[in-house]
Amino acid sequence: MKTVSWKEQAGDVPIVNVPLSKSVANRWLILRAFYPEHIHMHSLSGAHDTAILQRALEQGSGEINLGPAGTAMRFSTAYFAVARGRSCRLFGTDRMHQRPIGPLVDALRSMGADIEYESIHGYPPLRIVGKHLRGGQVYIPADMSSQFISALMLVATATQDGILIHRTSRGVSQPYVEMTAEVLRQAGLHAEFDGPRIHVHGKVTKRVDVPIEGDWSAAAAFLAWVAVTGKPLAIHGLSPKSVQGDKVLQEFAPQFGVVGTWDGALWKLERTHIPTDDVHLDLLDYPDLAQSLIIAAVGQGRSGKVSGLRTLRIKETDRIAALVETIEAVGGEPTPLSSSIYWSVSKPVLPNTVFKSHEDHRMAMALAPLSFFGNLDIDDVGVVAKSFPEFWLEMEKLGVSVS
Ligand SMILES: O=C(O)C1=C[C@@H](OP(=O)(O)O)[C@@H](O)[C@H](O)C1
Ligand SMILES: C=C(OP(=O)(O)O)C(=O)O
Structure with missing residues (x-):
């Protein structure tokens, strides 16, 4: 078990790297x-x-x-x-x-x-x-x-x-x-x-x-960080014209009040506001974004519905069940269906409990923005290595530490 904590950072807008896809x-x-x-x-x-x-x-x-x-x-x-x-x-x-x-x-x-x-x-x-x-x-x-x-x-x-x-x-x-x-x-x-x-x-x-490409799926965790905390950052390593479908994050960002701009090789993210409407997304084409985007919405205190999640049940864990557990833990009320999830939440509250990553790298990464609300205990943070071994090192640049 490790504790993930966040401390306000002074200085320039941090630049984080994504791994290769x-x-x-x-x-x-x-x-x-x-x-x-x-x-x-x-x-x-x-x-x-x-x-x-x-x-x-x-x-x-x-x-x-x-x-x-x-x-x-x-x-x-x-x-x-x-x-x-x-x-x-x-x-x-x-x-x-x-x-x-x-x-x-x-x-x-x-x-x-x-x-x-x-x-x-x-x-x-x-x-x-x-x-x-x-x-x-x-x-x-x-x-x-x-x-x-x-x-x-x-x-x-x-x-x-x-x-x-x-x-x-x-x-x-x-x-x-x-x-x-x-x-x-x-x-x-x-x-x-x-x-x-x-x-x-x-x-x-x-x-x-072979042309190399940074991993757009990994960028979801950083977009979620900005959406929840309101702290700007820049991501290095992505390409706007990637062969990866998850570059759709560029289109999803505004739904979280986040503006993304390209400055050479940097994708700069800044939150302008927290939208007041519910979140509605269909992620049939983008299953790997689901956990970070749903927890981003919950962290913003917004209710919503995300559909197209059929395949989440047969991934590293049953990701719908894992999301239900997480939303409940922070005081939300989730309703899972076979291929979608909807939930209501007002302000997320961190309970005195250990969050489980369920041996799922994307679950561990998606939990990270909740550390904005207080010290966050996660049973296994090392699981991120499946796709992004340097994840917690990159998070250090945002003021996040793991102990
Ligand atoms: O082809 C690929 O590289 C992948 C396809 C997707 O799986 P499904 O097609 O099983 O949804 C995705 O979730 C997975 O992380 C990687
Ligand atoms: C589902 C994933 O990977 P895989 O199916 O390759 O285990 C993933 O990386 O989110």
Whole structure:
């Protein structure tokens, strides 16, 4: 257990850094595994999840531990399914074994992949014997995780004919699919969309120097800090024209009374007022922003409703349940539904209780702005390393200390 405390800072507006995007890095790692001669990554996200995927690809066979890294598990499943002549067992944390993977396994098997469930049908651990796959058409529901679609897209280049993916239901986290397509195009591959169909084909034939990108998802915690505390800051490392969907934070900021301006490589954030209306957001496309934005609203003393949260129940923890617990702890009244949450709150009050991060990096980061109201006890602050190992060091620049 650690106590997070905040002290008013004097001096210039602080500049915080975001890590490199783990989502972008994870895509390039898969492509580099197919094309080590062509794809050159000059720096890598420090996120533990990215290190986990890198290690898994280097290990190449045998017992492969993917820990809590969901994207790494999904991408590795597709990668090892097409890794001819190699056998592996993919496993992770207990929570990983509760996160579904069935639709991806079904799609890969429909192309001839050899994948077996070790215990529960539809969930890791998996046993995979890599084979050469022809590719062709696959059908897959898109309403559980976009990572399944991205995984298929990333391995299409290793199949003989490429893959024509038919999405059989409305997609969640759609910008991540577009991010995958953009990365494929940057590598010189073809990713063509036609309604629910995505056709991915081609081979990498030229040298690619991988462009680096700061992590927009990580920026949500800093936007929330400004929204709750009213203290300005500047974020270094982001690009307004990123391939990441979470750059939508630029559009969400005004809903929290926060003005964002670009000054060269800095995104400067300043709160002009706390809006008096309720917060209404649909985050179907931006699930990773939910915790920070909801706690930002609660910290501003605003009620609201956020929809599009279906996938939050199957992430590092049941994030809807974790949010309910947090909102209740500060005196709000949350109502969870299957894919949304609404709540009422007036002024948040810090209770004498230990907040739980539920082994979820985004929960720990989202809690940070509550330290504005008093000393905040969190059971596990180290969990941030999954995507942002330097998070608490960056928060020190804002006057936050962890002891
Ligand atoms: O493809 C990716 O890099 C990701 C896709 C999203 O997952 P879902 O598609 O499962 O919502 C997101 O929540 C996750 O953090 C990263
Ligand atoms: C859901 C996340 O990651 P993953 O699915 O890769 O575990 C996340 O980083 O918020």
